[in-house]
Amino acid sequence: MSFESWQVWAVLSAVFAALTAIFAKIGVENINSDLATFIRTVVVLFSFLVLLLATGQFAQSGPISGRTWTFLILSGLGTGASWLCYFRALKLGPASLVAPVDKLSVVLVAIFGVLVLGERPSPAGWLGIAMIGAGAALIASGT
Structure with missing residues (x-):
């Protein structure tokens, strides 16, 4: 298995996405879905901060262009909207139906x-x- 292959990373993404659906369905059971999304977001943010600091990747080798900032911000907003909708759907429906539609x-x-x-x-x-x-x-x- 080569970690330089996009296919390996895509399969790992699918595995973690599947686990995310199962863990989220259980986690959202007794709380508001928006609060659950916030907690998940904080965990993701903290995890990436630790990863970047631990691997020395927090430093940028040059300036980040306005175009890059714009599209990363739009991507982040899209991710947030997707997560809000996904957690709401998991709160209301079975994971085995929500995930495939997603x-x-x-x-x-x-x-x-x-x-x-x-x-x-x-x-x-x-x-x-x-x-x-x-x-x-x-x-x-x-x-």
Whole structure:
């Protein structure tokens, strides 16, 4: 297993995202979902602070451009909005349904990637994206 491979990191991301759904569903059981999201955010912030300090990566080698700041801020706002919605959905519904519907983000990333970034998925890639969408729709309709 090579930690230089994007595939390894993507699979690890999926594993941790799955664990996140299960842990969050249990954690949000007896508290407000917005408070749960805040607690999660503080944990993530603290964890990254420790990681960056421990590895000496907190220093930036040069100035950070305004464009970079703008898009990182927008990304952070998107993440926050996503987390708020996700925790609210977990509070109201079963994790086994919420998580697959949340993965419609894969379909949206493909569409936005084409429209905004000029990416071009292969025909097989589009088939896989369509299957993810169809799977999420099938799961959601079975409620």
